[in-house]
Amino acid sequence: GEDVEQSLFLSVREGDSSVINCTYTDSSSTYLYWYKQEPGAGLQLLTYIFSNMDMKQDQRLTVLLNKKDKHLSLRIADTQTGDSAIYFCAETHTGTASKLTFGTGTRLQVTL
Amino acid sequence: SQTIHQWPATLVQPVGSPLSLECTVEGTSNPNLYWYRQAAGRGLQLLFYSVGIGQISSEVPQNLSASRPQDRQFILSSKKLLLSDSGFYLCAQNGQGNSPLHFGNGTRLTVT
Numbered sequence: 001g002e003d004v005e006q007s008l009f010l011s012v013r014e015g016d017s018s019v020i021n022c023t024y025t026d027s028s029s030t031y032l033y034w035y036k037q038e039p040g041a042g043l044q045l046l047t048y049i050f051s052n053m054d055m056k057q058d059q060r061l062t063v064l065l066n067k068k069d070k071h072l073s074l075r076i077a078d079t080q081t082g083d084s085a086i087y088f089c090a091e092t093h094t095g096t097a098s099k100l101t102f103g104t105g106t107r108l109q110v111t112l
Numbered sequence: 113s114q115t116i117h118q119w120p121a122t123l124v125q126p127v128g129s130p131l132s133l134e135c136t137v138e139g140t141s142n143p144n145l146y147w148y149r150q151a152a153g154r155g156l157q158l159l160f161y162s163v164g165i166g167q168i169s170s171e172v173p174q175n176l177s178a179s180r181p182q183d184r185q186f187i188l189s190s191k192k193l194l195l196s197d198s199g200f201y202l203c204a205q206n207g208q209g210n211s212p213l214h215f216g217n218g219t220r221l222t223v224t
Contacts, residue, residue, distance in 0.1 A: 004155075035215075042216050043204075043213075044215070045213070045214060098206050099158055099161060100158070102155045104155040
């Protein structure tokens with residue numbers, strides 16, 4: 001079955017870059033997503049990448065996909081205190097509905 | 113743009129009581145709708161999804177049920193709540209195909 005794994009916690013200093021990693025097992029994944037969850041809130045879509053891409057950049061966010069190793073990463077440049085949140089990666093593949101499989105989330109703590 | 117409304121935001125219910133959580137979406141027609149549950153400190157588990165009115169798919173056997181009486185309304189119900197039903201319930205929607213999921217702000221349910 002599908003499995004998505006993330007490390008549980010990451011601490012960075014304000015202004016540094018953050019790199020959040022994710023591995024997945026489903027080789028038929030077609031879309032991979034990064035979501036952000038602030039305390040007590042729902043999930044906010046940050047960015048996503050199609051499986052035939054290896055990189056996508058959107059302002060301070062860079063997504064890297066290594067399909068051979070089934071490894072996805074999210075780099076946040078110039079990390080700010082407002083970036084403190086839980087970050088979830090998720091994958092899906094072509095089907096009737098986008099049934100996402102989520103990782104357990106990485107809690108990013110930004111320190112001054 | 114799409115908007116997802118979930119209510120109530122928080123709910124405390126005794127064991128054995130019924131449950132009804134409502135989700136409505138605006139700004140889109142014929143969406144795929146989803147109910148996810150997030151247990152404390154854990155990732156998201158897909159409970160139900162619906163690709164149309166009256167069409168419900170259940171992902172895991174459980175004490176809950178879902179209904180879609182209208183195109184943009186998705187309801188999560190239980191006849192008798194269990195302690196293990198406590199969690200953060202998130203409604204999500206996307207269009208057809210593999211467009212990204214967008215989430216509501218969630219309902220935090222505590223069963224006492």
